[in-house]
Amino acid sequence: MKEDIGHAESDQFGSGVRQRRQELGITLDQLAESSGVSSAALSRLERGILNPSLRNALAIAKGLGCDLSELVQQESAEVVRAGENLRFEDERTGIVRLTLARPSPEVELLSYCVPAGASSARFGAHKRGTKEIFHMVAGRLEVHAPDQVIQLEGGDTATVRADCEHWFVNPGEAPAHFILTILR
Template structure:
């Protein structure tokens, strides 16, 4: 692997944000990083943690290696080990969501491997307008609730639903449930808006 000079993360984040016509507020909503932290990173007065760097890389469509100062462009195959796959846990600690999407993707699509312990629940606030989720149950059973309606799915079933409203996924099996979650984001992030 070739090692490139460590980049100026603040300048790179700011230039990419402006190239995508995103305000600080929009990037904060998109990445989950606070506006004040984003502002400090862009000014060079804050040193972001790895999780923040990863969130920014994903939100801006940048290769994580670009932000870390490494390059894998000469490699014909990228091997991502299981322990390197970004993961977050649900509020109840019973669900794990593994990010399978390549961090360098510029497509408005993310895909995840969802692992739910018995009685696990993954609650989400409304995503940006126009966002849809496609959830395929691989094993066990689950239900999706949106707008007061709940639909159950068994292994092999797929549920498609609007994710621009509060929604939740529940493990309805008495055992571990696994699913593949695809999040189709709206193209509105690419539209022209006023920048900061």
């Protein structure tokens, strides 16, 4: 059984292929050569006439040097309403984490509220090159990394390597609120 991507996704995919191909400055013939999909089929696909098989869609993405997901255009905006966020509360520490956005597998935006005196678990090393950006909204926070302890207060921002063990502590007498951006 041949798996196809859906019609709406096909139109988005075709537009994404055309846009990426034009950004790279390559012709249909060049893409046909690198992907193994005929230039006639690529032309029909870009115009939304052809619904590609999953196999061909993957080959085209590879020929363009990108992931398939990059070729399916997203909505111009994604909105998460208050109360719809994924929420986690650590019963032991009282630390609350909200997932604000995850626009791609490589980027995550989180909101943390850390009670006075609370400490997070020790986070193991993330993938090599991962960074975490702490932006303090209110309160105080100590970010612990193997070679240093970073003191932060409301309005401060710190970028920290997260490819090593790390954790945070609220040394203050009031809750600490910070926004964490993870770049993988």
